[in-house]
Amino acid sequence: MTTNDLTPTPGQTIGPFFGYFNAAENVHLPFENGQHLVPASDERAIQLTGTVYDGAGDPIPDAMLEIWQADENGNIPTQDGSLIRDPFVFTGWGRATTDNVGTYRFTTVEPGPTEDGKAPFIHVVVFARGLLNKLHTRAYIPDTEGLENDPTIAALGDRAETVIAKRDGKRLILDIHIQGDNETVFFQFPGMTYPKP
Amino acid sequence: MPEQNTARLDPQATTDPQETIDAEIAQIQTDYRASVEADASKEETQPRLNYPPYRSSLLRHPTKDLHHTDPETIELHSPAFGHRDVHILESDLTIQHNGEPIGERIKVRGKVIDGNGRPVRNQLIEIWQANAAGRYIHKRDQHPAPIDPNFSGVGRAITGEDGSYEFTTIKPAPYPWKNHHNAWRPAHIHFSLFGTDFTQRMITQMYFPGDPLFSLDPIYQGITDQKARDRLVATYDHSVTSHEWNTGYTFDIVLTGSQRTWMEDEDHDH
Ligand SMILES: [Fe+2]
Numbered sequence: 001m002t003t004n005d006l007t008p009t010p011g012q013t014i015g016p017f018f019g020y021f022n023a024a025e026n027v028h029l030p031f032e033n034g035q036h037l038v039p040a041s042d043e044r045a046i047q048l049t050g051t052v053y054d055g056a057g058d059p060i061p062d063a064m065l066e067i068w069q070a071d072e073n074g075n076i077p078t079q080d081g082s083l084i085r086d087p088f089v090f091t092g093w094g095r096a097t098t099d100n101v102g103t104y105r106f107t108t109v110e111p112g113p114t115e116d117g118k119a120p121f122i123h124v125v126v127f128a129r130g131l132l133n134k135l136h137t138r139a140y141i142p143d144t145e146g147l148e149n150d151p152t153i154a155a156l157g158d159r160a161e162t163v164i165a166k167r168d169g170k171r172l173i174l175d176i177h178i179q180g181d182n183e184t185v186f187f188q189f190p191g192m193t194y195p196k197p
Numbered sequence: 198m199p200e201q202n203t204a205r206l207d208p209q210a211t212t213d214p215q216e217t218i219d220a221e222i223a224q225i226q227t228d229y230r231a232s233v234e235a236d237a238s239k240e241e242t243q244p245r246l247n248y249p250p251y252r253s254s255l256l257r258h259p260t261k262d263l264h265h266t267d268p269e270t271i272e273l274h275s276p277a278f279g280h281r282d283v284h285i286l287e288s289d290l291t292i293q294h295n296g297e298p299i300g301e302r303i304k305v306r307g308k309v310i311d312g313n314g315r316p317v318r319n320q321l322i323e324i325w326q327a328n329a330a331g332r333y334i335h336k337r338d339q340h341p342a343p344i345d346p347n348f349s350g351v352g353r354a355i356t357g358e359d360g361s362y363e364f365t366t367i368k369p370a371p372y373p374w375k376n377h378h379n380a381w382r383p384a385h386i387h388f389s390l391f392g393t394d395f396t397q398r399m400i401t402q403m404y405f406p407g408d409p410l411f412s413l414d415p416i417y418q419g420i421t422d423q424k425a426r427d428r429l430v431a432t433y434d435h436s437v438t439s440h441e442w443n444t445g446y447t448f449d450i451v452l453t454g455s456q457r458t459w460m461e462d463e464d465h466d467h
Binding site for chain 2: 018
């Protein structure tokens with residue numbers, strides 16, 4: 001590779017061996033409280049949860065998800081401490097692995113709109129064994145003002161519901177279907193390529 | 198029990214011989230080369246998500262078109278990491294235990310830049326890998342090769358002002374997996390990277406030059422273009438090798454371009 005080659009480096013699958021975290025051991029990528037952006041005892045705390053499915057409708061037990069979001073006032077976190085958190089500072093980023101039945105769980109706050117009238121969402125990136133590159137999606141917060149007028153949501157038509165979380169008390173639920181009839185909408189931002197024959 | 202487990206965890210595992218996989222890879226290569234020859238704009242720089250020789254990709258790739266969109270405000274920023282998060286010694290994977298790990302001690306050094314050539318500074322870079330026998334510390338790794346009590350195979354670093362990083366580790370060995378009969382992965386180190394925009398987030402694998410398993414591996418070959426595949430192969434660099442201590446490799450990483458409107462002062466604030 002030459003240093004003046006600015007073509008992006010290709011991605012590869014995360015594979016199956018990206019680590020785990022338990023009381024006795026921490027073999028990262030997962031890390032202590034990685035899925036808890038705020039403690040569950042925080043009065044603002046909500047849970048973002050769901051199950052990740054493959055094209056046969058089977059849960060994927062070896063996926064890793066990360067979220068990145070604004071705080072409850074729509075402010076974008078800029079302070080470090082994303083891995084080793086100060087519980088009084090919201091750093092906006094979390095990492096969770098799916099469990100044996102494909103379920104992920106984050107404890108976080110409900111983001112506010114980053115600009116007036118914008119639809120607030122939590123950005124989600126998905127990695128998994130068998131998935132040769134990352135996939136980006138969003139978990140939109142339901143019943144917000146911005147959602148009704150959001151051009152991205154409007155452009156998605158019927159498929160918009162795959163990226164709008166469902167509210168159940170203090171839970172926001174968003175299942176992710178990598179493939180199939182209910183396939184989640186994944187976003188492709190400028191500069192990214194996903195080649196197909 | 199282990200057998201039951203692996204079957205469940207890898208439902209796409211097949212007993213296909215290597216020759217079947219080779220023939221599928223060769224056909225995709227032939228078709229790809231023909232398509233680029235006919236139309237240079239068909240050149241591919243990233244892996245295909247649907248790459249049938251990698252059996253696990255069959256049910257784990259989207260079949261609908263991805264939705265093209267511009268990033269919104271939050272997506273033009275990234276989480277912040279600093280020396281609060283990562284200790285300087287976490288970049289040396291050979292000193293995490295009481296003794297020296299077994300294997301060839303290596304340094305891997307490089308730079309992380311974005312697609313506009315800007316260094317990605319003060320960002321988290323994580324690696325994980327098998328040991329010198331091809332074994333991971335992982336409950337799902339059933340390969341009957343020894344665990345090294347002095348090697349966990351995980352490291353972290355924060356990039357420098359010029360986007361640079363350096364890890365000291367042990368050269369990993371190839372290891373078998375269940376994609377097909379007698380399937381072996383080329384030796385590799387997994388890399389996880391952040392940019393200045395969260396849309397630049399990426400995970401990849403770094404390989405070693407001249408690995409004889411390259412042509413047989415459906416994960417590496419999932420990138421159909423040779424030039425693109427070469428971007429994942431580190432370069433042996435004698436200037437990174439040090440006297441009577443380690444051999445050395447360089448591996449530079451380019452993220453996609455930042456979509457943020459960079460202010461003069463942001464660009465030159467150091
Ligand atoms: Fe691996």
